[in-house]
Amino acid sequence: MRFSTKAIRLGQQPDPHNGSIVVPVYQSVNFKFQEVGTIPEFEYSRTGNPTRTAFEQCLASLEEADYGLAFGSGMAAIDALLSILRPGDHVVSSEHIYGGTFRLFEKVYRPRGIEFTYVETTRTEAFAQAMRPNTKIVWIETPANPLLQLVDVRAVAEIAHAGGAVLAADNTFASPYFQRPLTQGADIIAHSTTKFISGHSDVIGGAVVTHNKELYEAVKFYQNNAGAIPGPWDCWLSLRGLKTLAVRMRQHAANAQAVAEFLQDHPQVEETIYPGLPTHPQHDLAKRQMDGFGAVVTFRLKGGLEQVRSFVKPLQIFLFAESLGGVESLVSHPTTMSHAPLTPEERAKSGITDGTIRLSVGIEDIEDLLEDLDRALAH
Numbered sequence: 001m002r003f004s005t006k007a008i009r010l011g012q013q014p015d016p017h018n019g020s021i022v023v024p025v026y027q028s029v030n031f032k033f034q035e036v037g038t039i040p041e042f043e044y045s046r047t048g049n050p051t052r053t054a055f056e057q058c059l060a061s062l063e064e065a066d067y068g069l070a071f072g073s074g075m076a077a078i079d080a081l082l083s084i085l086r087p088g089d090h091v092v093s094s095e096h097i098y099g100g101t102f103r104l105f106e107k108v109y110r111p112r113g114i115e116f117t118y119v120e121t122t123r124t125e126a127f128a129q130a131m132r133p134n135t136k137i138v139w140i141e142t143p144a145n146p147l148l149q150l151v152d153v154r155a156v157a158e159i160a161h162a163g164g165a166v167l168a169a170d171n172t173f174a175s176p177y178f179q180r181p182l183t184q185g186a187d188i189i190a191h192s193t194t195k196f197i198s199g200h201s202d203v204i205g206g207a208v209v210t211h212n213k214e215l216y217e218a219v220k221f222y223q224n225n226a227g228a229i230p231g232p233w234d235c236w237l238s239l240r241g242l243k244t245l246a247v248r249m250r251q252h253a254a255n256a257q258a259v260a261e262f263l264q265d266h267p268q269v270e271e272t273i274y275p276g277l278p279t280h281p282q283h284d285l286a287k288r289q290m291d292g293f294g295a296v297v298t299f300r301l302k303g304g305l306e307q308v309r310s311f312v313k314p315l316q317i318f319l320f321a322e323s324l325g326g327v328e329s330l331v332s333h334p335t336t337m338s339h340a341p342l343t344p345e346e347r348a349k350s351g352i353t354d355g356t357i358r359l360s361v362g363i364e365d366i367e368d369l370l371e372d373l374d375r376a377l378a379h
C-alpha cells in the first residue's frame with residue numbers, strides 16, 4: 001500500500017462484530033478475559049486500547065516504522081523517548097529546537113544528571129565534534145522552529161551511529177508526508193500530533209515511532225509505568241486527521257510556496273525564509289531529503305515592533321495565535337510569544353529579531369490569503 005491508502009486503511013479493518021467501517025471509540029477501561037490463564041489482546045486501557053492501537057499502527061506505517069506509541073501530548077512523547085537515558089548519559093542536540101523540548105532538557109533532565117551539548121543546527125561537523133563516549137542520543141528537529149534551518153539527516157545519522165548513539169528526530173514540522181527520517185538513518189521519531197497529523201487544531205497529542213524493537217520496548221515500558229496516554233476519543237480524532245494528511249499537506253505546501261513567493265517580492269519585507277525558495281541556504285538539501293517544503297513560512301518585516309503591530313491588526317483570515325499545522329492560517333510573533341522567555345541577547349543569537357513573523361499557512365483559498373497579507377502589509 002502507498003501513503004494515502006495506508007493513511008485511510010492501515011490498522012483500520014472493519015469491526016469484526018458488526019462491520020463498522022470506521023474504527024469505533026473504544027471508551028472502555030477494561031476488557032473481559034475469556035477464561036482463567038488466558039491473556040487477551042487488550043486488558044486495561046493504560047496498557048493498550050483498540051482505538052489507540054489503530055492510530056499507532058497507521059501512523060507507524062506512514063513513517064515506515066514497525067512500532068508506534070501514542071501519547072497525551074507531544075511533550076509526553078518526547079519525555080518517554082528520553083526515558084532511555086540514565087544519569088551520566090550525554091545528549092548532543094541541534095540548538096534550534098522547540099522551546100518546550102529545550103526546557104525539558106534543561107529544567108527536568110539536566111538536574112537528574114543528564115548532560116546536554118547544543119550544536120549549530122546546519123553544521124554537520126559540529127555534531128561530530130560534540131560527540132563523547134557517553135553520548136546516548138543525538139537529537140534533531142528539521143526543519144527547525146521558527147527559522148527553518150535544516151539538519152542533514154543522513155550525515156548526522158552516520159555520526160550518531162559511529163559514536164554508538166541513536167539518532168532521534170522530531171518530525172513535527174514536515175510530517176511523514178514530506179519527510180521520513182527513519183528511511184534516512186534516524187532510529188526513533190517523536191511527533192507532536194497536535195500539529196499536522198491531527199491537523200484541525202482540536203486535539204493535543206504526541207507519538208513515538210521506531211523500527212527498533214529494543215527502543216520500542218523501552219519506551220512502551222515507560223509509557224505503561226508513567227501512564228501519559230491519550231484517551232480513546234483523542235486517538236479517534238487523530239486517526240481521522242491522519243486520513244486526509246496527504247491532501248492537506250499538498251495544499252498547505254502549495255499555499256505556503258505562493259505566500260513565500262509573494263512575500264519575497266514585497267517592498268515591506270526584508271527577508272523571506274522558506275525551504276522551497278531557491279534563496280533558502282539549504283534549498284538543495286531540502287530537495288534531497290524532503291518530498292515537499294511544508295506549511296511554515298517565516299519572514300522579517302522592515303522595522304520593529306510598531307510595524308509588527310500594524311501588520312497583525314488588520315489581518316482577517318490569518319489568526320494571531322500560537323501553534324501550527326491546522327487547516328486555518330495562523331500568524332505568530334516569536335519575540336513576544338514562543339520566544340518571549342529568552343533574553344533579547346539569546347533571541348538575537350538565535351536570529352530572532354523583533355520584526356520576525358512566523359506564518360502557519362492553512363488550506364484556505366490562496367487568493368484570500370494573499371489579499372489578507374497584501375492588505376495588512378499596506379498598513
Ligand SMILES: *Cc1c(COP(=O)(O)O)cnc(C)c1O
Nearest residue numbers: 073074075098170172192194205
Ligand atoms: C508543538 C511541538 C511540540 C510539543 O507538542 P505538544 O503536543 O504541544 O506537547 C514538540 N515539538 C515541536 C516541533 C512542536 O511544534
